[in-house]
Amino acid sequence: MRRFDYLAPQAVPFGAFGKRVIDEQLRPPLACLAGTLVLVLAIYGVESFRVDDAANRYEAYVQKLSASDAAVHDVKMLESRVRVLQRVAVKVNEIQQSGILGANQLAWIGNHLPKDTWLAVLRRENGAYSLEGSADRVAAVGSAMIALRDNPSLGTPHLITVSDDPGKKPGLIRYTLRLEPGAP
Secondary structure: OOOOOOOOOOOOOHHHHHHHHOOOOOHHHHHHHHHHHHHHHHHHHHHHHHHHHHHHHHHHHHHHHHHHHHHHHHHHHHHHHHHHHHHHHHHHHHHHHHHHHHHHHHHHHHHHOOOOEEEEEEEEEOOEEEEEEEEOOHHHHHHHHHHHHOOOOOOEEEEEEEEEOOOOOOOOEEEEEEEEOOOO
16 A cells, blocks of 8 residues: 655656656657647748748749830830831832932933934923923924833823924924823
């Protein structure tokens, strides 16, 4: 039989506290519970660190995205300006080529008029040429029309007027021809 001294203070050494208070059958489950709590706290700490790191990276990506949106807007603006400048370059090239083409057409007209016709005025209006001049005879005007017909890029020659030139030497004829491109 055991006797208890209820009046005596019970001093329990530090290392023996767990052995006397916790029953031996409860020790393994409590140890597992304590290990599980430590493991859960460790995992929670690691995951909390990872979530904070992911939030920081998300903020950095949001800033990069907003910067890239501005850059994309700038690129689209530059792209539209490049398209406009390309159209301008094409127009400038067409104008340069038309100047060469126009000069060649004028030279061709001057070189292919018969010897007995003279050119006084040459105009270009809406893509058509108007020629005014004088000739020795009406047949020379016809010869000029035949000669001008040889270049289809200039258009078809049409006789607008033919008349005697009063005040000039007798027999001199004044004429006006029109070269209309695309006319039959």
